[in-house]
Amino acid sequence: xSTDRLIDAILQKKxxxxxxxxxxxxHLPPEFLQEAAEEYGExxxxxxxxxxxxxxxxxxxxxxxxxxxxxxxxxxxxxGPAGMxxxxxxxxxxxxxxxxxxxxxxxxxxxSTSEAYSAAYLGGVQFGDKFLTVYDTxxxxxxxxxxxxxxxxFIKDCERHDKMLFVLCKTSxxxxxxxxxxxxxxxxxxxxxxxxxxxxxxxxxxxxxxSAIGIVAGATxxxxxxxxxxxxxxxxxxxxxxxxxxxxxxxxAYSFDKYGRGAIVNNxxxxxCAWQKSGDPLPDAARRAAIDMRNDLQKHIIMV
Amino acid sequence: xSTDRLIDAILQKKxxxxxxxxxxxxHLPPEFLQEAAEEYGExxxxxxxxxxxxxxxxxxxxxxxxxxxxxxxxxxxxxGPAGMxxxxxxxxxxxxxxxxxxxxxxxxxxxSTSEAYSAAYLGGVQFGDKFLTVYDTxxxxxxxxxxxxxxxxFIKDCERHDKMLFVLCKTSxxxxxxxxxxxxxxxxxxxxxxxxxxxxxxxxxxxxxxSAIGIVAGATxxxxxxxxxxxxxxxxxxxxxxxxxxxxxxxxAYSFDKYGRGAIVNNxxxxxCAWQKSGDPLPDAARRAAIDMRNDLQKHIIMV
Numbered sequence: 112x113s114t115d116r117l118i119d120a121i122l123q124k125k126x127x128x129x130x131x132x133x134x135x136x137x138h139l140p141p142e143f144l145q146e147a148a149e150e151y152g153e154x155x156x157x158x159x160x161x162x163x164x165x166x167x168x169x170x171x172x173x174x175x176x177x178x179x180x181x182x183x184x185x186x187x188x189x190x191g192p193a194g195m196x197x198x199x200x201x202x203x204x205x206x207x208x209x210x211x212x213x214x215x216x217x218x219x220x221x222x223s224t225s226e227a228y229s230a231a232y233l234g235g236v237q238f239g240d241k242f243l244t245v246y247d248t249x250x251x252x253x254x255x256x257x258x259x260x261x262x263x264x265f266i267k268d269c270e271r272h273d274k275m276l277f278v279l280c281k282t283s284x285x286x287x288x289x290x291x292x293x294x295x296x297x298x299x300x301x302x303x304x305x306x307x308x309x310x311x312x313x314x315x316x317x318x319x320x321x322s323a324i325g326i327v328a329g330a331t332x333x334x335x336x337x338x339x340x341x342x343x344x345x346x347x348x349x350x351x352x353x354x355x356x357x358x359x360x361x362x363x364a365y366s367f368d369k370y371g372r373g374a375i376v377n378n379x380x381x382x383x384c385a386w387q388k389s390g391d392p393l394p395d396a397a398r399r400a401a402i403d404m405r406n407d408l409q410k411h412i413i414m415v
Numbered sequence: 416x417s418t419d420r421l422i423d424a425i426l427q428k429k430x431x432x433x434x435x436x437x438x439x440x441x442h443l444p445p446e447f448l449q450e451a452a453e454e455y456g457e458x459x460x461x462x463x464x465x466x467x468x469x470x471x472x473x474x475x476x477x478x479x480x481x482x483x484x485x486x487x488x489x490x491x492x493x494x495g496p497a498g499m500x501x502x503x504x505x506x507x508x509x510x511x512x513x514x515x516x517x518x519x520x521x522x523x524x525x526x527s528t529s530e531a532y533s534a535a536y537l538g539g540v541q542f543g544d545k546f547l548t549v550y551d552t553x554x555x556x557x558x559x560x561x562x563x564x565x566x567x568x569f570i571k572d573c574e575r576h577d578k579m580l581f582v583l584c585k586t587s588x589x590x591x592x593x594x595x596x597x598x599x600x601x602x603x604x605x606x607x608x609x610x611x612x613x614x615x616x617x618x619x620x621x622x623x624x625x626s627a628i629g630i631v632a633g634a635t636x637x638x639x640x641x642x643x644x645x646x647x648x649x650x651x652x653x654x655x656x657x658x659x660x661x662x663x664x665x666x667x668a669y670s671f672d673k674y675g676r677g678a679i680v681n682n683x684x685x686x687x688c689a690w691q692k693s694g695d696p697l698p699d700a701a702r703r704a705a706i707d708m709r710n711d712l713q714k715h716i717i718m719v
Contacts, residue, residue, distance in 0.1 A: 135531065136540060144542075153545040185524060185531035189540055191549050192503065195496040217524055219558065220489060221588040221655075227439065227489035236440060236493055238448075241457040245495050254523065256560045256583055258590030279560055284525040286562030293607060295597040300604070303597060351525075 112317035113249060113275045114325070114347055117211050118372055120178035125414055126405040127367070129213060129349070130173055131379025132201060133183040134162035134190075138384050140393050159193035162186075165393065166201045169383060170208055172394035176401045179211035181349075181377050182248075202248050212248045213349070217279060219254035219261045226264040228253075233268035233276075250275035252327060252349065255304050262311055262324075269323045270315060275347075276324050278308045280339070283329025283352030301335065302342075309343045319372060321347040328366060330358025330376065337365040340373065348374035353404070354381035364411040371414035378404055416621035417553060417579045418629070418651055421515050422676055424482035429718055430709040431671070433517060433653070434477055435683025436505060437487040438466035438494075442688050444697050463497035466490075469697065470505045473687060474512055476698035480705045483515035485653075485681055486552075506552050516552045517653070521583060523558035523565050530568040532557075537572035537580075554579035556631060556653065559608050566615055566628075573627045574619060579651075580628050582612045584643070587633025587656030605639065606646075613647045623676060625651040632670060634662025634680065641669040644677065652678035657708070658685035668715040675718035682708055 121127045136144070136158050143161040151157035170180070180201075187198035202212045218228040230236050232251040235244045253265055255278050265276050281291055281301040291301040305326060312324025325347035328336050332352075339346065348366045352358040353376050366374035378401075385400035386393045425431045440448070440462050447465040455461035474484070484505075491502035506516045522532040534540050536555040539548045557569055559582050569580050585595055585605040595605040609630060616628025629651035632640050636656075643650065652670045656662040657680050670678035682705075689704035690697045 133528075135527075136542060148543065153542045153547075155540065155542075155547055155549065158540065158542055183524075183528055183531075185522070185528045185535070188499075189531045189535040189549055191535075192496045192499040195492075195499050199496065217522070217558070218489070220487075220521055221586065221660075223439075224437075224487055224489045227487075227493045231489070231493040231495075236459065236462065238440060238457045238459075238462055239452065243457075243459055245459065245493055254521070254558050254560050256558050256594055257586050257588055258593035258595070260588050260590040282525065282561050284561055284564050286564040289562035289611065290560055290604075290608070291562070293599040293604065295599060295604070300594075300597065300599070304594070307593065356525075 112323065113269070113273045114321045114323050115317040115319060117179065117275065117375065118319050118321065120211050121375060122414055124176065124178045125409060126177060127375045127408060127412065128177050128401065128404055129179040129181045129375045129377045130169070130177045130382055130401065131181045131183060131377050132166050132169060132383065133186045133379045134165055135186055138380060139165050140386055155191045156193045159190045159197045162190065163197040163200055167204060168394050169397055170204055172398050173401050174208035174210055176398070176405060177210070179213060179375060180205045181213040181215050184214060184216040199246055202246055206247060213250045213252070214246065214248040215252045217252050217254045219257050221257065222260040222264060225261050229264045229268045233265060233274040234272055250277060252277045252279065254279050255308070259307070259311065266311060266324060274323070277327050277349040278324065280305050280308065280326035281328050281332050281335045283331045283356050283358065287329065305339055305343055305346065309346055312345070316345055321345055321373060325349060327351065330363050331356055333362035333365055340366055344368065350374050350376045353378050360407045360411045367412050371412045376408065416627065417573070417577045418625045418627050419621040419623060421483065421579065421679065422623050422625065424515055425679060426718055428480065428482045429713065430481060431679045431712060431716065432481050432705065432708055433483040433485045433679045433681045434473070434481045434686055434705065435485045435487060435681050436470050436473060436687065437490045437683045438469060439490055442684060443469050444690055459495045460497045463494045463501045466494065467501040467504055471508060472698050473701055474508055476702050477705050478512035478514055480702070480709060481514070483517060483679060484509045485517040485519050488518060488520040503550055506550055510551060517554040517556070518550065518552040519556045521556050521558050523561050525561060526564040526568060529565050533568045533572045537569060537578040538576055554581060556581045556583065558583050559611070563611065563615065570615060570628060578627070581631050581653040582628065584609050584612065584630035585632050585636050585639045587635045587660050587662065591633065609643055609647055609650065613650055617649070620649055625649055625677060629653060631655065634667050635660055637666035637669055644670055644672070648672065654678050654680045657682050664711045664715045671716050675716045680712065
């Protein structure tokens with residue numbers, strides 16, 4: 112069961128961190144950009160080459176510390192088709208290093224279209240006798256606005272191909288409340304969404320008690336995390352917002368159960384852009400930042 | 416103003432139809448699949464080749480009838496990086512034939528990530544002195560679940576680069592009501608979303624009185640369309656659900672104002688898969704179906 116694999120990986124490294132590999136051109140070290148521009152000119156292909164080289168350095172430097180990576184699809188899409196090659200290569204390299212790979216796409220559409228998104232990231236495409244894997248990732252983030260027939264194709268592929276799903280519930284951005292905290296009957300919207308997801312994932316619970324259908328619950332919302340954790344013991348949380356967005360380890364501890372399980376905390380810029388602050392080379396700065404984050408989380412979350 | 420360009424194109428062809436180019440492998444004519452498989456084997460690349468050839472035939476057969484095309488990103492994404500090349504080539508070919516191009520991605524994320532999605536489809540990426548266009552489309556569909564800081568980067572690019580946005584409001588799928596019709600205070604959620612979008616787009620109104628920030632309002636929800644049209648005269652509607660999903664022209668007429676403006680109606684399979692029912696060659700069957708749909712809409716919508 113995919114959720115068990117993720118939890119095992121976290122426990123083995125005693126680190127519930129997911130490394131966000133989001134190659135925004137403006138966040139890539141200048142020497143990588145210069146080198147690529149000299150080879151390919153100031154083109155999207157050059158940005159893609161710089162991105163994949165940076166990702167290679169980061170995976171090499173961090174694979175023994177972090178259990179998982181999260182690839183923000185927007186950052187790859189904005190580099191054109193070459194960016195999707197980088198996405199595929201990064202996912203493959205991360206898997207080869209034993210890392211769990213989350214595609215962060217926040218996809219969602221009517222049922223027949225969700226099938227196509229699910230085929231891209233969780234399942235595959237049938238062509239004659241062949242079943243073709245497109246992007247070999249372990250999990251995908253999705254958006255709940257279209258309701259259950261949007262989610263079903265993804266859930267089916269989670270069952271069939273042993274994958275995970277993280278459905279947006281309470282996100283980390285300031286304006287999330289404008290929609291997610293609207294009163295929905297006697298509760299607020301994100302709590303209704305959490306109920307819906309909890310029910311939808313009840314049949315896919317692994318041996319640690321967590322479902323393959325988890326949620327996104329932002330680190331900037333400690334009271335929301337606390338309520339959701341208490342009410343939905345089977346929902347695994349993907350927690351964005353640590354560091355740059357203001358979430359801290361003490362608050363994030365609410366996302367975890369008494370065994371120190373049940374969540375994984377994303378950090379992108381805090382690790383991948385640590386070179387900007389320290390002046391150290393990319394791999395050294397990233398490794399230092401990843402170890403600091405692990406130690407910070409370990410202070411507040413006791414994993415057994 | 417981008418909205419004016421779309422409305423002009425509709426009025427010129429007296430046809431508020433947007434042709435959905437959604438190359439699902441199972442919906443492509445077998446002869447295209449066979450030919451591609453002979454050349455490239457049973458691979459994603461072969462599916463991509465078949466998809467682009469089908470799109471070329473459809474654009475060639477229909478560009479004098481329909482004013483716009485909508486490309487469902489999921490269908491291109493599931494063909495891997497080669498699928499995104501097909502997406503780019505199809506968008507380019509459609510533009511070269513004077514068609515308005517809508518990228519249907521239903522994207523949405525926290526602000527900094529939405530910037531990257533917006534760069535991919537509406538704006539571009541800065542690299543040194545160069546501003547690089549990624550996919551040259553006229554409009555993008557987005558998801559409202561993350562609130563206004565998600566929408567802002569897209570709206571900025573609409574203003575800066577003369578583009579349009581269609582925000583999901585009331586979708587055409589059966590389970591849309593599970594979330595979109597939840598009571599939100601004294602109204603239901605999709606009406607609150609419509610208010611938010613209406614306010615956000617108020618500064619980008621074109622000469623026909625329609626904003627560059629429109630909504631998706633499904634043809635399967637006639638009462639919703641009617642209420643939204645009355646309450647929000649400045650919101651332009653992208654209307655999915657005609658034909659295959661059950662929406663008919665009489666109901667859809669509620670999406671239009673008294674001048675027969677204010678909406679565009681999508682049809683994908685009803686046109687692109689018409690060969691399955693009629694047995695005619697792809698271009699002939701598609702052309703017949705597109706003309707039938709135009710005539711059907713013209714019966715109920717008087718465009719002046």
